[in-house]
Amino acid sequence: MHWPDLIAEITAVGSSGTAAQPITGIEYDSRRIRLGCVFVAMKGGSTDGNRYINKAIDAGAIGIITDSSHSYDHLVVYKPEVAVAEVEHGRRALAEASAAFFGHPERVLAATGITGTNGKTTTAFLAESLLNAAARETVLIGTIEYHVAGEVRPSLHTTPESRDLFELMADGASRGATELVTEVSSHGLDQGRAYGVPFDVAIFTNLTRDHLDYHQTMEKYFAAKRLLFEGTMYPPPRVAVLNAHDERTPELAGAARIAGAEVRTYGIGIGDFRAASHTLTPGGAVMQIETPAGSAEVRSHLAGEVNILNLLAAFTAAHARGISFDQLVGSVPQLTPVPGRFQPVDGGQPFTVIVDYAHTDDALRNLIALARQLVAKSDGRIITVFGCGGDRDRTKRPKMGYAAGEGSDFVVATSDNPRSEEPRAILNEIEPALKASGVRYSVEPDRTAAIRFALGSAKANDVVLIAGKGHEKEQILADRTIPFDDSEVALAALRDLGYGG
Known part of the structure; x- marks a missing residue:
């Protein structure tokens, strides 16, 4: 890929210069720059990448994408051979540039995103397991670890920056993966880390008090979660899977429907996909699942009502991804608890x-x-x-x-x-x-x-x-x-x- 090819795929308000050599990478951290890289200099929560443009150029960057270059004009020393593009939204440009550089893996992987205060990790693991049981290769991004077509890697962030997310997706796609299952944190949503990923299915587990050191109020916290469903910062999902018990679900369902999403709810005794009855056992639960696609008694090895909800969320999402009801019912008994969760x-x-x-x-x-x-x-x-x-x-x-x-x-x-x-x-x-x-x-x-x-x-x-x-x-x-x-x-x-x- 060359500079003109990259510029054609990002939303730039101005550009100058044309780097002659091929692009070897996209980076937002100047410490990772090597010869031939493009450096995306963007404002962040704790620092401003525009302060490190000179360092990136000295390290071999052949192109700079910046969201606030004029603030640092008096400090930056550009070289004639370095191309520059100006953008309004740094993180959006990072996502656009990364998607292009890594070959648009978002067009290969169908994405399921999970947001909420509690249950994201367990729901993500269960959703991936149900997809794997149907012989689908997956990429899992979450709090505990990452999975790339069966390979387990350490987790650096619940929701990584878009550049790192697209690299993981591209790696998975090259190994035959067709599904992405990812936790999507409120921080990640608010900061735009999931830009460029069209979520086919989006799950909302619940909203309780957390992360107010960042969001300050519950309304702002909920607003960040709502971004995954309402079609403003991100495209709306094809299917929104919502916890029928949460008091915020009616508002979220309304926003999702207005944006064009199909809404499916889940719950214990209520919801489109529901445990109509259940008995908790020392080793898990036995439940009667009733859905628009069928009814069946299933046995789960996950303990407690909270895990019934997590299972129903994953079950509903996997069904939305085209896994048949009977196949899902047959897979539930093989599901295992998630590390560090009960x-x-x-x-x-x-x-x-x-x-x-x-x-x-x-x-x-x-x-x-x-x-x-x-x-x-x-x-x-x-x-x-x-x-x-x-x-x-x-x-x-x-x-x-x-x-x-x-x-x-x-x-x-x-x-x-x-x-x-x-x-x-x-x-x-x-x-x-x-x-x-x-x-x-x-x-x-x-x-x-x-x-x-x-x-x-x-x-x-x-x-x-x-x-x-x-x-x-x-x-x-x-x-x-x-x-x-x-x-x-x-x-x-x-x-x-x-x-x-």
């Missing part, structure tokens, strides 16, 4: 230990309610270990404290990625809500010590919930990041307690 830790102990990613008050409440079902027929207690992240929405802290306290029999409040904040200061904002709930509790800033204390306090039939980190493998402190895996820490503690040999 993940059991078994060291041979006489009580249950669960690691889960729950890091909002709503998710924590759901997690504890599920644990309560496990101890309903015994004298077991629920012991909950949790914390709140530093440099994040502080209004969540008392809400999570109260959610943990009102549902648990004993709570250990601890650290969960304190980042630049003092762990004790975070815990001081949680503790009043624990007191108000009336629960017995302990405060231990050291997460390892907190997990060990909780496990040492457990008796037969109890359930110990270790919440907040789930699949994460590190703890982010003020001065360093250290390896930290809740399940490994729990297993080590159980061994020290004499379990597991």
Whole structure:
């Protein structure tokens, strides 16, 4: 690809120069520039890429796409052989340039996007599994990991920048993938990271309080989610799959229909695709699924009502992607739990230990309610270990404290990625809500010590919930990041307690 070919595919307001040599890459990070690259200089949330144009040119960039060049005219030293294009929207230009450079993989992969506060990761994994069971090759982009036609790669961002997304898509398409399943975060939607991806199916799981450190208000948070459905910043999906239980769904359904999308709802007892009845079992659930395409009894290995909803969302989306009802029903029993989502830790102990990613008050409440079902027929207690992240929405802290306290029999409040904040200061904002709930509790800033204390306090039939980190493998402190895996820490503690040999 040469510069004129690239310019023909982006929305530019002006351009000058023509780079002679072929383009070797598209980059938005000047540190990744190599000879022959085009550098997309765009304003970001924490920095402005236009400040690094000189660095990109010195590193070998042959073309610059900029959204605010005039702000830095007095600093930039262009070379005659470097072509320049001016654009109004940097991230949109990045997506357009990336789609063109990587051969338009969005025209090969049919995209399913999942947004919502809770359940995105589980729903994405389940949707991919249902597609794979129908012999479709997939690309999965999400919080835990990426999948590229069966190859597992580490996840860098829930929703990567469009350049990286298109590269992953192109890699998958070259390996025979025909489907993209991706979590689409509110940050990613608001910042335009999903520009250029036409979503065939879009799923809305729910909306509860989260990320207000970024969005500031619930209305702005919801507005970011709504972008996936309303056809303003992004094309509307062909099919919108919406949680019938969420109070925001009627508004979202209205916006989606106006934009031209078909709306399908899902739920427990309600919705187009619904669990008309269900029985929770120690190993999952048995449910009677009723849909416009048919009815059947299915057995799932995913525990709790929240996972019934996640399964129904994935089931509805996969059906919208052309998988038959009977094939989906046959695939459900083979579905397995997602890493870090209600993940059991078994060291041979006489009580249950669960690691889960729950890091909002709503998710924590759901997690504890599920644990309560496990101890309903015994004298077991629920012991909950949790914390709140530093440099994040502080209004969540008392809400999570109260959610943990009102549902648990004993709570250990601890650290969960304190980042630049003092762990004790975070815990001081949680503790009043624990007191108000009336629960017995302990405060231990050291997460390892907190997990060990909780496990040492457990008796037969109890359930110990270790919440907040789930699949994460590190703890982010003020001065360093250290390896930290809740399940490994729990297993080590159980061994020290004499379990597991």
